[in-house]
Amino acid sequence: MTGMAALALSSGGAMAHSRTSSANHAGIPVPEISHGEMAVMADYRDRIIALASTATDTDEPFRRVLNYAQIQYSYCLWGRMPGSVTDEESPFNECAHAYLAATKAVLMSLREMPREAAAASAIVSEADADMIRRGLSLITCRFSGEAFNTADIIRPRWSEIPLHTASMASLTGFFALVFGVFLAGRRWLKVQSSE
16 A cells, blocks of 8 residues: 555544644534655645636535635645745644645545546545655654644744744744835835825
């Protein structure tokens, strides 16, 4: 059995490794994803979500997990923070685990749908081959055993951003750009009003 398929089958008992015993379990459980799987799922995320968005034979649990994947993706700043997927120390790594675990769960559900099964199985095969080719199947990190739940939104660890150089540099650059655009716009408006 290949890496991704084996991990998908073994992910059911992961609730014992969740981040806190007081976590809300009123939602739908989302099995964990390994650190190695994350890198591959991130590459296939857009294809998976596009396929899921056109699926016709869906049920409420599927739609809730898909919605969770999209909400988590936005909380994780649309995967744009450097190192959010690859750097275990990134303040965005846990939320990346959440949206990519949900993306993987969506993909596994798509394999069970008559109309989407062939396309989903093709993605699984490609992703599985990528994991093996890149040697990622056994790579884990501190969040690898963490299962998620659609009732729990995982937010970035904002207080750790100043301690993570790549995140701090990225956000500083972004805010500097926004501030520069604001100043340029303000200057332009001032020139327009004086004419």
